[in-house]
Amino acid sequence: MVLPRNSEIHIQGKVKKEKFLTLNFRDAKIKTEVNRKTGEFEFILKNLEIGEAADLTITGKKESLTLSNVVVGDLWLCAGQSNMQYTARMLGLTDEEIGFDAESNIRLLNVKVATDYLPQEEIADGMWEEANRENIKNFSAVGYFFGQYLSKSQDVPIGLISSNLGATSIETWMGVDVLKTFSQFDEVTGEIESIGKDFKTLQAEFEAGESKWNKKYYHKGPGMEGEWWKEDLDESDWQETEIPMFWEYLGEEDHDGSFWFRKRFDIEKQSLNEDLVLKLNQIDDYDITWVNGHEVGRSFGSGNFRSYIVPKSFLKEKDNQLTVRVFDIGGLGGMYTNAFWGNKILNGKWKYKKGIKIDSKKFPKPVHPNGSIFSYPSLLYNGSIAPLHQLPVTGVIWYQGEANEQRGEEYEKLLSAMIADWRTKWKNEKLPFFIVQLANYRAETEEPKDELWPELRASQFKVSEMENVDIVTAIDIGEGGNIHPKNKAEVGRRLSYLALHYVYGMPLKKGPTYISNIIQGNEILVELNTYGSRLHKRFESEKIGGFAIAGEDGKFYWADAEIISDNTVKVWSADVPQPKYVRYAWSDNPGFLNLVNGFGLPVFPFRTDDFDLLTKGRVYQFDPHGF
Structure with missing residues (x-):
């Protein structure tokens, strides 16, 4: 380590x-x-x-204990959602593209994803490894490339800690202490504080009384008594519906209690040699699941994701019987998350039959851990970040934001608060924190207009103005049809430039950023901070691209641009004779961008107007059925 x-x-x-x-x-x-x-x-x-x-x-x-091959160096936390999580193997990178350097002194720690209501002292699992040609393929690609660049330029052992999860929103990486400073999270933080126990304690308390609760309340009704999970059950009086669904949408608004669902499925012959991972996603509120008459799992909590291991001995090639008893304790009930996030088995037609009806006001409801791992505030922080506070890290690289696209304006305050809180918990008020600004994504914008990702990028950039916080942009290396662009080596290289400056004392290499503008007739002169290197076009034969200007009416048109000095660009459009505002790369996907500085780094997106945008005023709202 x-x-x-x-x-x-x-x-x-x-x-x-x-x-x-x-x-x-x-x-x-x-x-x-x-x-x-x-x-x-x-x-x-x-x-x-x-x-x-x-x-x-x-x-x-x-007794004695020996930890062998221990070095002293610098530790970096690699955190965020899927673009930080994605490994070289997931991206399909070749050995040549990875470019492993056997001389580099890098150690890797993959933190197993864990959640909880309360901050934990230990990670759920993880083991330090020396980087080699094989294990780097299963580590954060951004993290590895970042560490590789550092190791090549500094004679310092680099420890990389990967703690991240795809599709996650920022609030699930934030602790309750900081979430309490935002009123929009009151419902969630109030619930966590009222429970006041961690997952392990809640599970132990439930298990202590589970047998009695099952017998008296939960294992009741015609389905349990008639054993509706059996393979040879007569289904002639069962109806048919599509999953995902809530049964209230079938006209059963007043039914709390159980509904039973059954479906047949086949398995490819070659897959019978291994156990089946059965992903049923979110179910409101409880479930018991059987395959071919064997119980394979049961869960509680409407926000939790169901994933059960079906032993291969239970399976056959044709006509497997899947039965799910869904039990609703109030509100909506059903199997409601699209199978895109689970097995294809989940989607399509199922047979169903109504089971026992309960009075939800009188039915005893044990407290269970409950909340989506992807969006329920604080859960990932408590299980996957809090235990790391005992290990002093040199800095953090952070690639997250896609999941917060609908609340781009709010994101600035959340990320700023999260950084400040992490620094407090790590007892380092100047802990370096480096952000990856979102890449270009979706189809290229035909005409200038307001879109979501530019607003999120703007919030990320504003946060970078905090002390010892900085940012790199990936606005030029994304893939319009792929939210997980492949070029993670360049992201790692750009992040390493920030670390080399803030931690290792080298000159700052960073993409140009907006300083000011001057209007001269029908042109706008834009001054940029180029960080000691002059502006130029990446390809001389191509236009600059990315600029749009508007007049007093605020309607933007694509603009032409020309470099007129080392740090100034002239921008104009025949459609705007009296320009007032200018924007650059202000689109989900602004297309080809040709303006860079001497380090080969692109200009950061910016705007000079202060118009209200799409996400103004949008804040977090608790959704019991949020993904």
Whole structure:
């Protein structure tokens, strides 16, 4: 593993039947007393310096532990949603495209995704590995390329920690403490605080009374008594419907309780050699699921995603019987999430029959962990980020925002608050934090107009004005039809430029940013900060592109542009004789962009107007059926 240099490192654990322990690492030898009641111990290492790999040993009279091949260097957290999560293998990168350097000194830690209502002290799972040709293919591609560039330019061991998940909104990466400063999250934070227990405690409490609850309340009704999960059940009186659905839309508005769903499915012969992962997604509120008469899983909570392992011994090639008992304790009920996020088995026609009806006001409802892993505020922070606060990191690279496109204006405040909170929890008020601005995406815009992603990008850029926070743009390296563009090596390279400046003292290399503009007749002169290198066209034979201007009426037209000095561009349009406002790359996908500086880095999107945009005033609203 990599221990952080020049930091205070707390090494903690538990041991049985030892009074004292001794830690040895390099020249350090530390003795500590074990807590006699709990068996807990702690060592504190301070101000370690870079050096050769060594063993770290902890010994007592009866027990010992050795951590081998430990180095001291810098730790970087790679966090966000799918564009940070995507690995070289997921992107289909070849060995040549990955370009593994055996001389680089990089260690990798993939943090297993975990959620909870309360901040956890330990990650759910994860193991440090030395980077090699194989395991780098299963690590964040952006993270690996970032670390590779750092390692090549600095003689420092680099530890990369990947903690991310696709399709996630920013609020699920934020702790309750900071969410409480925003009133739009009151319903969620109030619920979490009223529960006041972590998932493990809630599960233990439920299991303690589950048998009695099942017998008295849950395992009731004609379906349970008639064993409607059996393969040879007579279905002649069952009706047919499409899934996903809520049964209230079938005219059953007053039915709380159970509905039973059955479906037949086949499996390709070659797939019978392995267990089946059955993904049923979100179900409101409870379910019990059977395959060919065997129970394969049960879950509680309308927001939770169902994923069950069906043993291969339960399966056959043709005519497998899938039965799901859905139990609603109030409000809408049904299997409601599209199968795009699960098995194809889920979509299409199912047979159904109404089961027991309950009085939802009187039915006892045990408290269960409940909330979408992708959107329920604070869950991912508690399980996947909070445990890392005990490990001093050098900085954070962050690639997220796509899931917040509908609330682009709000995003600025949320991300700023999240950064400040993470810094507080890491006890480093100047913790470097580097943002990837969203890439170009969707079809190229035919005419200038307001769109969602430019507003999210603008919020990301505003956040970068915080101290020790900066940003790179991917506006020129996206793929219009692919939300996961392949060129993660360039994203990593651009992020490394920021780290090399803020952490390692090298000159800043960054894409040009807007400074000011001057209107001269029918032209606008735009001044840019080029960070010490002059403007030029990436391809001299091509137009610059990306600019649009408007007059007093605020209607924008595509504009021509010309470089007139090292840091100034002249912009004009025959459609706007009296220009007042200018925008650049202000589209979901502005198309080909040809304006760069001497580092080959593109100009950041900007606008000079202050018109109200599409997401103005939009804030988070709790949705019990949110994805």
